[in-house]
Amino acid sequence: MEKPDRGMVRLSAEECKGCGLCVEACPPKVLRLADGLNRSGYHPVCYLNRGCTGCGICFYACPEPGAIVVLRVAA
Amino acid sequence: MPEYTVIHEKARSFYDLYERKAELQHQTHYCPGCGHGIVHKLVAEAIDELGIQDRTILVTPVGCSVFGYYYFDVGNVQAAHGRASAVACAVKRALPESVVLSYQGDGDLAAIGTAEILHAANRGENITVIFVNNAIYAMTGGQMAPTTLLGQSSTTTPSGRNEWNEGYPLHVCELLAALEAPVYLERVALGNNKQIMGAARAVRRAIGNQVKSLGFSLVEILSPCPTIWRKDPVEAQHWVRDEMAKVFPLGVFRDRGTEAGARPAAAPPPALDEVPRLLGIVNGSRLMTDRGGATVDWRIKVAGFGGQGVLMLGEVLAEAGLDAGMEVSWLPSYGPEMRSGTSNCHVRLAAAPIDSPLVSRPNVLLALNQPSLEKFLPTVEPGGWVFYNGQTPPRNGVRADVRVIGRPFTQVGDELGDARAGNMVMLGALLEATGLLPDEAVEGALKRVVKSERWLELDRRALARGRAAVREGSLP
Structure with missing residues (x-):
């Protein structure tokens, strides 16, 4: 069985303005901008659903206060 | 399925919803990739960590960050253009137990507000100044600011800033470091992950100094403005790191945080x-x-x-x-x-x-x-x-x-x-x-x-x- 990821992100597609700073910042490169548009007309960020390390870097790169929530495996 | 716990989420010092507009109340008004959002998050997180939300008073400027009071669930005052640090001094003196933050851009702080910041720093007022420098007047559409780089074009310097015409970019940290009173002056940037984490530490430090009553602290944050710079957000971030930081060197210009004792409270006026x-x-x-x-x-x-x-x-x-x-x-x-x-x-x-x-x-x-x-x-x-x-x-x-x-x-x-x-x-x-x-x-x-x-x-x-x-x- 595959080892579970250390981290996970919850992304708010409606809060996202599609700036792409988190995509650029993410060390394991597990974020990308979606093909579709959100209500504001931006391509919002989405998670590739695997590979997150829970480092939290995307959280600090993101200018929106609540667009990204980062979780980590409980110790 | 393993158990996950939240390690980073929206700071408690932000409102749940921002009531400025009828719709999209979870979104700030900032452009995609704007540095203000990141700085807001760093400030809010520092307020949370220091446990001072109930006694923090934020003084917002005129400029893009004028609406700070829609986001921060703290005491708020919105000051006239350039006067935020003067207002912050008054608030702090009137309410010495409060933690007073003056949040200002470069047009506000380094042009029309030069006198206010200089004298607040010179008096060593026990306030914290968050100075967001994006080298341009952004809200008004991209006029040259005192901090605009040489050669940088703006609506008022269409062929680039020329030192013989418009003078040199103003170095606020270096200017204030010539004064006796400031306790802490640092310039940080939002040019990459490492720089952002450095900015987070500096903001926490600058606010923490005030909690300890040490005196005047200012953090200058080099910050991207993708819209006015006409760059995409990632390019703008690179420009902060590669161009701005060359002209405005990062670093600590003053740190008396360890040696400075608590600043005495202002003498009470006579009855x-x-x-x-x-x-x-x-x-x-x-x-x-x-x-x-x-x-x-x-x-x-x-x-x-x-x-x-x-x-x-x-x-x-x-x-x-x-x-x-x-x-x-x-x-x-x-x-x-x-x-x-x-x-x-x-x-x-x-x-x-x-x-x-x-x-x-x-x-x-x-x-x-x-x-x-x-x-x-x-x-x-x-x-x-x-x-x-x-x-x-x-x-x-x-x-x-x-x-x-x-x-x-x-x-x-x-x-x-x-x-x-x-x-x-x-x-x-x-x-x-x-x-x-x-x-x-x-x-x-x-x-x-x-x-x-x-x-x-x-x-x-x-x-x-x-x-x-x-x-x-x-x-x-």
Whole structure:
């Protein structure tokens, strides 16, 4: 069985303005901008659903206060 | 499935919803990729970590971050352009237990607000300044800012900033580091992950210093403005790191956080009851309203040439009003010349609080020269008093509805020893004719206003002559 990821992100597609700073910042490169548009007309960020390390870097790169929530495996 | 716990989420110091707009209330108003959002998050997180949300007061500027109060669930004040750090000083002094943050952009802090930031820093005020530098006026559409880089184009420097035309980019941290008082000055940037984490530490440090009452702390944050720079957000981030940071070196410019002791609290002002004693006012704090003088409302215009003692006459009236327990105001109005220019002042003496110190409809006119008499006579309220110098009536006609007393006051002063005492001769006449102030109040005021013994003696004689002039109907 595959080892579970250390981290996970919850992304708010409606809060996202599609700036792409988190995509650029993410060390394991597990974020990308979606093909579709959100209500504001931006391509919002989405998670590739695997590979997150829970480092939290995307959280600090993101200018929106609540667009990204980062979780980590409980110790 | 393993258990996950949240390690980073929206800070508690943000509101859940931002009520500025009817829709999209979870989104800030900032452009995609704007550095302000990141700085907001760093500030909010520091407030959360320090546990100071309930005593934090954020002063927001004019500029893109003007709406900070829609986002931060703390006390908020929005200041006039450039004045945020001055307002922050006032808030901090009034509420020393609060933690006061001044959040300002480069147009606000480094152009119109240069005086405010310089002097707040120089006084070592125990406030925290978050200075967001994006090298441009963004909100107004991209004009050159003091921090714009050489060669950087803007709407006002379309072919690039030129040092011979627009000067050099202003280095705020370096400027403030020349001052004695600041405790902590650091320049950080939002150019990559590492820089952002460094900025987070600096913001926490700068706010933490205030919690420890150490004194003035400022963090300058080089921040991207993708929209005005016409770059995509990632390019803009690179530009912060590669271009801005070259011109504005990152680093700590002052750090006395470890050696500085807590700054002493500002000395409390004297108690209100103490003020009359400190000013030497004989009647103490007893107000005229306590004695049933509620209808008193003298609106006095004193006018003449500079050098005739116009302002001093008004000052004696206002000071004497204090002794008599009145509400008073004294408003001088004069040209730049110290002698022979037009000079006048407005004095109000009233039982009730004074709404405006401006006297445009006087009930007493003291005209020390002919032009002033002719100019202001039409403004006197019917039933009012007019005192003028000399016995020649005004050329533009006398008025039957005012009480007029014309005497050669200046000439009498000259006979007493100095023509400049003519103003006190006129004051004596005013006091005798109207009884508007008790003798001891005038004497108390005179002693405070006139420092020289020789003049005090002369002015006392001048007052007596003025009184006699009215009592006896003419000057002897």
